[in-house]
Amino acid sequence: MAKKLGFFICSGCGIGEALDVAALTKVAAKEYKVPVCHEHACLCSAEGAELIKNEIEAQQLDGVVIAACSSRVNYDVFRFPNVFLERVNLREQVIWSHEPNDEDTQMLAEDNVRMGVVKVQSGEQPTPYIGENLSKTxxxxxxxxxxxxxxxxxxxxxxxxxxxxxxxxxxxxxxxxxxxxxxxxxxxxxxxxxxxxxxxxxxxxxxxxxxxxxxxxxxxxxxxxxxxxxxxxxxxxxxxxxxxxxxxxxxPNLNLDHLGYGKYPNVITHADFEAMAKTGKINAKKVAFIQCAGSRDKERLPYCSAACCVETLKQTTYLKELAPDAMAYVFYKDIRSSGQYEHLYKTAQETGAVFIKGEITGISEANGKLVVESEDVLLGGTARVEDIDLVVLANGMVPxxxxxxxxxxxxxxxxxxxxxxxxxxxxxxxxxxxxxxxxxxxxxxxxxxxxxxxxxxxxxxxxxxxxxxxxxxxxxxxxxxxxxxxxxxxxxxxxxxxxGGAAVHPRSGDLSYPEFALQRCTQCKRCTEECPFGAINEDEKGNPLPNPTRCRRCGTCMGACPERIISFKNYSVGMIGNMVKAVEVPEEDEEKPRILILACENDAIPALDMAGINRLKYNSWVRIVPVRCLGSLNLVWIADSMSKGFDGVLLLGCKHGDDYQCHFMKGSELAEIRLSKVSETLDRLGLESERVRMVQISIMDYAELPGIIDKFAEDLEEFGPNPMKGF
Structure with missing residues (x-):
């Protein structure tokens, strides 16, 4: 744990005009006995950064709390080696998103300082894991x-x-x-x-x-x-x-029997056409190129294979080269020649190729030749091309x-x-x-x-x-x-x-890694089953075998473990629990509810910052704790918050699914599963299960965040105060 802390608070960017900075310093100095405290008008300036650096060296600090702007900015300025550093966001998530010089805004800022100091007190700067006989091959x-x-x-x-x-x-x-x-x-x-x-x-x-x-x-x-x-x-x-x-x-996707592939010998794929072209001669007078052959088809290949259109455009150009008298007909749904390939499309048009837009309705044979029928979307009605010597299917690709x-x-x-x-x-x-x-x-x-x-x-x-x-x-x-x-x-x-012992994406540069207190392990296998990245194997007895260099530091294993034996030096179940407990929760008669927000650092925290940057106001009852991923959610945090007297808990995590994904693959989904267990527990305790709610959010949803938070606050007012408040 960090032994000697320093607290540095910035009064710039309007912080000094909106908050009582001296009172915030007092929270660190008096309540938490932080020995080194400084106020500065612009901590991100060269002078401000030098102040912090000099104090670290002179006072031998191993923990530093900087109360200023978001940790998502000025990270290059506030970079000090061998120090556990915590950034307390007083700008984007306090003064820019709440009323200045207001009692509730000041209380929010003070609680943020408390949580920041407690976090540093509860952790330490991690030492990197360096494997043996490392290779750069x-x-x-x-x-x-x-x-x-x-x-x-x-x-x-x-x-x-x-x-x-x-x-x-x-x-x-x-x-x-x-x-x-x-x-x-x-x-x-x-x-x-x-x-x-x-x-x-x-x-x-x-x-x-x-x-x-x-x-x-x-x-x-x-x-x-x-x-x-x-x-x-x-x-x-x-x-x-x-x-x-x-x-x-x-x-190649060869599920093409509906287009005559395998039935008619002169129905071939575009790869077959390439082989034919390599011989130097194409014996055909009429060639029909059929796009999206089996692709963009929910019964076969639902997606676009991206290369088919440009491959066909390419082939129509050298059809003229190898068979000057040949005529090309291109049946297509859409020509997808993105970017610079528009120039190739124009070249194909200049060769005299005929482009027909529409779905193929039939391919048949007559007198040894092929007949292709299709819709004709542009001209209306149907198109029928007879006496075709060769049909080339632009079939899709399967990985x-x-x-x-x-x-x-x-x-x-x-x-x-x-x-x-x-x-x-x-x-x-x-x-x-x-x-x-x-x-x-x-x-x-x-x-x-x-x-x-x-x-x-x-x-x-x-x-x-x-x-x-x-x-x-x-x-x-x-x-x-x-x-x-x-x-x-x-x-x-x-x-x-x-x-260097550092993580890659998305926590690039993170030197922490999970540590296991295996003496308390019950071999439940939840950490190995829920790790999104295969970072944990098992020994013959079912104990977890961590592979630190595979780990992306999401903390999903930490959230999964019912015995809480997994932790990081700078991120642990106890640390977040202490931060929750550090918040001052007013008595019921003060009518100042408290809402805990556990916000994913990948989308929710940036969205909250964006709301502040755009000066969007939201309820000041919230207390925001960033988490690496909602997959790291340990249910004890919900219990801690309810016991502390929080009136509700809002989980903000990444959207997940086919069109947008959790940055740690399945953290949001795992959080939803765990949340269902929380709901059952709250119902048994006589607390409304709606007091704990999860919302999927992307950074682009920042404008909706104030409404989401305010609506949750309104719902909590209807439920009334947490009956556990004060116990």
């Missing part, structure tokens, strides 16, 4: 366009790379294409794949070691110390690596992490969960992870192994493993190149952070 699994790009970018940055490809040679799908879509300006002309040049560049880079005809036998460990066994022709090679890039690409059976859109959350479980069970074994939580990457809907696509592209739900290319999301070739570069950079960030 990047393992790239998959030697296609994305895998080769990731390997080259990491190698050129000076990092050792191990590249594993299951085929006998590198290249992946590039081995099968005649030309690629344009990769650079002016984006009008298909390009040579230049596969030989790409391979030569890899072979010339001394940092890159290549294993072809090889697969991953197994991977154990965690970031910085993954132990990979590579099976190359029956020989097992061991490699220690620091991070992994998964770039195994995608498989290699997904089972090959047809994908059916899930109707609800339960169906989605069942689908995800079935996906992992049936998917191709690629990484063979030695994790208690499963051998492969957990997937989102449709089998893509992404993590949080809104804020953290490339991340997967296994720390230190990054997905790139079409295994991560449907994408075209140019996007795959930039995607692989991003994943390589993430892998580099990971090995560097791990070398």
């Amino acid at each position: 990047v393992l790239v699994v998959g030697g296609g366009l994305a895998g080769m790009t990731a390997a080259l970018e990491a190698g050129k940055a000076g990092y050792p790379v191990v590249l594993v490809e299951k085929e006998a040679s590198l290249g992946g799908y590039l081995n099968k294409v005649y030309k690629t879509t344009p990769m650079a300006a002016p984006f009008t002309t298909p390009e040579d794949p230049n596969l030989a040049g790409r391979i030569a560049e890899i072979e010339a880079n001394p940092n890159i070691k290549v294993y072809t005809g090889a697969v991953i036998e197994k991977i154990a460990g965690g970031p910085g110390m993954f132990d990979a066994e590579i099976n190359q022709g029956g020989n097992i090679i061991a490699e220690r690596v620091g991070a992994i890039v998964l770039a195994t690409g995608s498989k 290699t992490t997904r089972a090959t059976e047809p994908i059916v859109a899930a109707a609800g959350a339960d169906d989605a969960a069942a689908e995800a479980a079935a996906t992992q069970e049936a998917a191709e074994k690629i990484l063979n992870l030695q994790y208690r939580q499963g051998p492969e990457l957990p997937n989102l809907k449709y089998g893509f192994p992404d993590s949080h696509f809104v804020c953290f592209p490339y991340e997967t739900r296994r720390t230190g493993i990054y997905a790139a290319g079409s295994v991560r999301a449907p994408m075209d070739m140019a996007k795959a190149v930039s995607d692989a570069t991003g994943a390589a950079l993430k892998a580099i960030q990971c090995v560097e952070a791990t070398a």
